Every structure is written in C-alpha cells, then in structure tokens.
Amino acid sequence: MITLNNKAIDFVAKCEKKCENEFSKIEQVEYENQLKVLNAFNKSGLSERHFIGSFGYGYGDIGKEITNEIFADIFKTETAFASPMLACGTATISHTLLGILRPNDLMLCVSGTPYDTLKDVLFGTDIDIGSLKDYNINYEQIDLVDNDFNYDKIIKYLQSNKVKMLYVQRSRGYEWRNAITIQQMEKLFSKVRKIAPEVIIVVDNCYGEFVENREPSEVGADIVMGSMIKNIGGGIAPTGGYVAGKKDLINKIACHVFSPALGLDTGSYSEGYKLILQGLFVAPHVVAQAKKVARLTAECATKLGYDVIPNKNQPMSDIVCCIKFNNPDILIQFCKNIQKASPVESGSVLEPSEMSGYEDKIIMASGSFNQGSSIELSCDAPIREPYVAYLQGSLSYMHGKIALTYAIQNTFNI
Numbered sequence: 001m002i003t004l005n006n007k008a009i010d011f012v013a014k015c016e017k018k019c020e021n022e023f024s025k026i027e028q029v030e031y032e033n034q035l036k037v038l039n040a041f042n043k044s045g046l047s048e049r050h051f052i053g054s055f056g057y058g059y060g061d062i063g064k065e066i067t068n069e070i071f072a073d074i075f076k077t078e079t080a081f082a083s084p085m086l087a088c089g090t091a092t093i094s095h096t097l098l099g100i101l102r103p104n105d106l107m108l109c110v111s112g113t114p115y116d117t118l119k120d121v122l123f124g125t126d127i128d129i130g131s132l133k134d135y136n137i138n139y140e141q142i143d144l145v146d147n148d149f150n151y152d153k154i155i156k157y158l159q160s161n162k163v164k165m166l167y168v169q170r171s172r173g174y175e176w177r178n179a180i181t182i183q184q185m186e187k188l189f190s191k192v193r194k195i196a197p198e199v200i201i202v203v204d205n206c207y208g209e210f211v212e213n214r215e216p217s218e219v220g221a222d223i224v225m226g227s228m229i230k231n232i233g234g235g236i237a238p239t240g241g242y243v244a245g246k247k248d249l250i251n252k253i254a255c256h257v258f259s260p261a262l263g264l265d266t267g268s269y270s271e272g273y274k275l276i277l278q279g280l281f282v283a284p285h286v287v288a289q290a291k292k293v294a295r296l297t298a299e300c301a302t303k304l305g306y307d308v309i310p311n312k313n314q315p316m317s318d319i320v321c322c323i324k325f326n327n328p329d330i331l332i333q334f335c336k337n338i339q340k341a342s343p344v345e346s347g348s349v350l351e352p353s354e355m356s357g358y359e360d361k362i363i364m365a366s367g368s369f370n371q372g373s374s375i376e377l378s379c380d381a382p383i384r385e386p387y388v389a390y391l392q393g394s395l396s397y398m399h400g401k402i403a404l405t406y407a408i409q410n411t412f413n414i
Contacts, residue, residue: 011414027288040073046070064269067082071280076217084276086241086243092243106161109140112143170216171320210287236275251263293321293400323388331387337406338365344367363381376394
C-alpha cells in the first residue's frame with residue numbers, strides 16, 4: 001500500500017511547478033515525433049492481416065516486411081531489421097559489430113568507455129567466446145572532453161589510421177555524463193564525412209529514440225540500433241531489437257543473425273507483430289512521459305542538495321536522470337523505495353548483487369511487466385563511488401511522480 005504524506009506531496013508539487021516550461025517543450029517534441037510515426041504507419045497501408053505471425057522459415061511474412069518498412073520510414077533509412085530475433089540491446093549491438101566488422105578491421109569508439117555489458121563483446125574472456133578480440137578485430141577509443149566529442153583528436157586519428165567503423169554510444173551507461181545530443185552528432189558526422197567518407201558510422205541509440213525530434217540516422221549515421229524493451233517498444237513490445245540504415249549493411253547484420261545463405265528472407269515469429277507495432281505507435285507519448293519524470297526527478301534531487309545530470313541547464317538526449325548521492329546507504333535505500341512503488345514485484349527486497357556483464361555489484365529496481373524493460377520505471381546503480389543512481393522510464397507520468405514522491409518521503413524522512 002502506497003501512502004504519501006502531505007509534506008512530501010507539497011515538496012514534489014513545488015518542484016513540479018518549476019518544470020512547467022520544460023514540460024511544454026517535451027510535449028512539442030512528442031507532437032512532432034507522433035506525427036512522424038503516424039505518417040509512417042499511414043503510408044505503409046498497415047492492416048489487421050499484418051499482425052499475424054509466421055512459422056518455420058518465415059518466408060513471405062508480410063507482418064515482418066511491413067514492420068521493417070515502418071521502422072525504416074521513421075528513421076529515414078534505406079531499410080531496417082526489427083525483430084524479436086534480436087533478443088535485447090546488447091545482442092543487437094553484438095550482431096551489428098560482428099556482422100559488419102572483419103578480421104584486422106579497426107573499430108573506433110569516440111564516446112568513451114561503452115556499457116559494462118559490452119566488455120566481453122569487445123575484449124572476450126579467458127576462453128574463446130567469439131568476441132571482437134577473438135576474431136582479431138581491433139578496438140580503440142577516444143574519450144569525451146567536457147561532455148562533448150574530442151573533435152580534433154578524432155579527425156587526426158582518422159587521418160592517420162584506416163578506421164572501418166566509427167562508433168557512438170548515445171546514452172552514458174554507468175558514466176557520469178550527459179547523453180550525446182543530435183546536434184553534437186551532426187557536427188561530428190559532418191566533419192568525418194569530409195575527411196573519411198568511407199568510414200561506417202554506427203550509433204547505439206538505446207534510451208534515445210524520440211527524445212529529440214530527429215534521430216542519428218537523419219544527421220549522417222549509417223546504422224542506428226536499439227532495444228524494443230526500451231524507448232522504441234513503448235512498454236508494450238515484449239522483446240526484440242532493431243537496426244536501421246544502409247541496405248548493404250543491414251543485409252550483413254541479418255546474415256550474421258540467421259545465415260549468409262538466408263539473410264532477411266527468413267526468420268519467423270509465430271506470436272505476430274501487433275504488440276511490436278502498437279508499442280512503436282505509442283512510443284513518442286511514453287517517451288515524453290519518461291522525460292517528464294526524469295526532469296521532475298532532477299528538480300527534486302537538486303532541491304535536496306544533490307548533483308544531477310542532466311540539470312535544468314542541460315539538454316535531454318535520453319530518458320535517464322543521474323543522481324550523485326555520494327553515499328551507498330542512501331543510494332540503496334532510494335532504489336529500494338522505487339521498487340516498493342512498482343506495479344510488479346513491489347514486495348521484493350532489493351540487495352546489491354553480482355550480475356552477468358558487470359564488474360561491480362548492482363542494485364536494480366525494476367518492477368516492470370516486461371523483464372528488464374527500462375522504458376518502464378526503473379532505477380539502478382553500480383555500488384561504487386560516487387554512488388550514482390540512474391533513474392529512467394515510466395509508462396505514465398503520474399506513476400513516476402507517485403513513485404518519486406514515495407522514494408523521497410521514505411529515503412529522506414520528509
């Protein structure tokens with residue numbers, strides 16, 4: 001039972017009042033993205049017959065075909081591959097890298113250290129697991145400077161090295177930085193195209209879809225990719241991932257997922273495509289709800305004396321709010337209270353624990369209908385200094401507001 005006291009309610013209400021102008025801007029972006037999505041659905045001629053799934057090889061699957069067509073239209077790309085066969089964001093990234101890169105190729109990440117879960121994908125383990133390193137694919141990275149690309153260093157590196165893929169991670173993982181904006185990507189990609197037009201630009205778009213009114217593929221990225229249990233699935237898609245971009249590159253990725261002999265021609269999904277398409281359609285609205293929750297969280301945390309990213313003077317380019325607690329006990333208690341205010345597993349008692357793919361113990365509040373769905377309200381953190389919580393998602397603003405009020409009330413005794 002969630003019970004809120006008047007002091008906590010008033011505290012959050014005062015912070016909410018300060019967010020009104022920002023909320024109005026969020027709604028304008030939502031409007032523009034919803035129109036873009038509606039037009040893609042409208043142009044495709046989608047009908048009920050496209051919801052039906054397929055079996056076996058999946059040849060002639062019209063639902064699969066129109067889903068790919070709609071994704072490509074939204075991202076303004078030649079084609080797309082949106083499928084439950086791409087199990088999650090990490091799997092989608094792995095298939096993309098291993099589908100495009102070949103032995104002795106060089107991948108340059110220009111957004112600093114990628115997600116913890118990509119460590120084994122890039123560098124492998126003590127045994128041969130099929131990582132980039134196991135295939136003799138080379139990896140280098142250039143860190144961000146003051147939350148922006150190190151443009152000069154990137155250009156110099158490209159001029160003196162034969163780089164096959166330039167890789168950008170839009171969101172921050174467990175780093176204390178803001179998400180990379182579309183404007184920053186547009187500036188970088190324009191410079192890269194002038195001196196290294198052959199370089200394949202790939203963007204991990206997780207947490208960023210529909211946050212701004214343009215996507216990375218609209219400013220020069222050759223490939224964008226993400227997870228359907230994050231923004232693009234609207235909290236409805238049960239699983240899956242997507243890649244959108246140039247046709248020849250998408251075909252290489254599909255050949256890695258299925259077989260060089262099959263590519264995009266195969267891949268059945270007996271459950272059908274209704275939930276994927278319905279989730280995509282409501283995604284602009286759900287993302288806007290999550291953005292409002294992130295902005296309210298930042299305002300409340302700032303009022304309580306904590307540093308946040310993004311603050312009110314920084315742009316949003318994903319749905320995440322980072323709160324620097326500088327105290328492991330407060331961090332853990334805050335996450336526990338978010339869990340208690342969740343619709344699923346609210347009775348679970350969270351404890352930091354080891355998780356596959358992470359170096360530190362992780363605490364993860366995620367009372368979601370789809371396991372691991374971070375477009376639904378969640379709050380997670382590695383247990384390491386400076387003890388930063390990463391709060392994201394919410395299918396509705398009101399749920400996020402209630403959960404935040406409950407967490408503030410019971411963590412800070414307001």
